[in-house]
Amino acid sequence: MHKVEVKKVSFKEKNEHLLIDINLSLESGSIYGLLGKDDRSFSRLFGLIDGYQKPDGKILIDGETVFENRDARDKIHYQSNQDFSFEAREIRSHFELLKSYNEHFDIDYANALLSDYGIKVSRMLNSLKYDETPIIDAIVALASGKPIVLLEGIHHRMKSATREIFYKHVDAYRNDSRIIVISSSESSEIEHLLDHLIIFKEGEVIVDEPVEMIQNRGFRVTGTINNILQISQDKKIIHEEHLGEVKSVIMLGGMTERDKAYIERNRAYYSPLKIHELYEYMVGGATHE
Structure with a gap:
């Protein structure tokens, strides 16, 4: 070693x-x-x-x-x-x-x-x-x-x-x-x-x-604007994309069991934070639109 x-x-x-x-x-x-x-x-x-x-x-x-x-x-x-x-x-x-x-x-x-x-x-x-x-x-x-x-x-x-x-x-x-x-x-x-x-x-x-700890620091959620507003109340949005009434948002903050249940119930989707997403945000590449 x-x-x-x-x-x-x-x-x-x-x-x-x-x-x-x-x-x-x-x-x-x-x-x-x-x-x-x-x-x-x-x-x-x-x-x-x-x-x-x-x-x-x-x-x-x-x-x-x-x-x-x-x-x-x-x-x-x-x-x-x-x-x-x-x-x-x-x-x-x-x-x-x-x-x-x-x-x-x-x-x-x-x-x-x-x-x-x-x-x-x-x-x-x-x-x-x-x-x-x-x-x-x-x-x-x-x-x-x-x-x-x-x-x-x-x-x-x-x-x-x-x-x-x-x-x-x-x-x-x-x-x-x-x-x-x-x-x-x-x-x-x-x-x-x-x-x-x-x-x-x-x-x-x-x-x-x-890397495992970084992936637990945040996540991406895709859903309606109302879905995003509900989930992001106590989290920091570092990047977001719009397509009509649908938004895809990268957030910093832990995903709780309550968040997961809400996402599943409302047919939204989430995935762990990717390294390149955090990297671009930290060095000034990604922005909150």
Whole structure:
């Protein structure tokens, strides 16, 4: 079992606060989603967790300071998008090179993942298209053999079909001894993978909760205007849509047994709050019309 602790970490760049008093606790067995609009905050946080720079605050891996600690850093693989345009070697050679640097790198597993994408190991790295290079990034991360894997938005450049394969691989990689962290500027496609959600806004953490808890924070109800008025009396409406006399509303607040009975009796419909609905509201995307 492993644990990453981020304690009161801040980072300022050219008078801009990218990280403000960040406190996080990441534990084995979960896939964490870091969501926000500023990728620079995630880049800086991942870099600090990886031990490249001494943080303003504390970052611990299994209770040990990560900065200048080779044993702690050896547990981490931090992967961002790489540029292979000048890499005139085969993917096969690339995997062999990585193995020479990292004894934990699993070449057989990397080749199996590559096969799922339909790419040959004899392919030259510099022949990969813009939307293919993230495939190599993803494979390198998942075949690293490290218990803590930080994925910095590498899925953004993938094609839709490729992303589905990537999500399948990530889901298969999870186990009780691993921590997987995925940063993203959007949530709808990755929310099915996540166990825990962390939302950043302007350098601060504004949500840090298990997905199950988030889903219990609110719900969507579709029904007549009178239905909605009755149910929403003690709740906060964060988004609503109209279609004649029918409204579909996203609310924050617990769903009581009385609410459920009323909805069923009046033939309205409800569903748990989706991560992307909360995310868009929290970062300013969704509005109460």
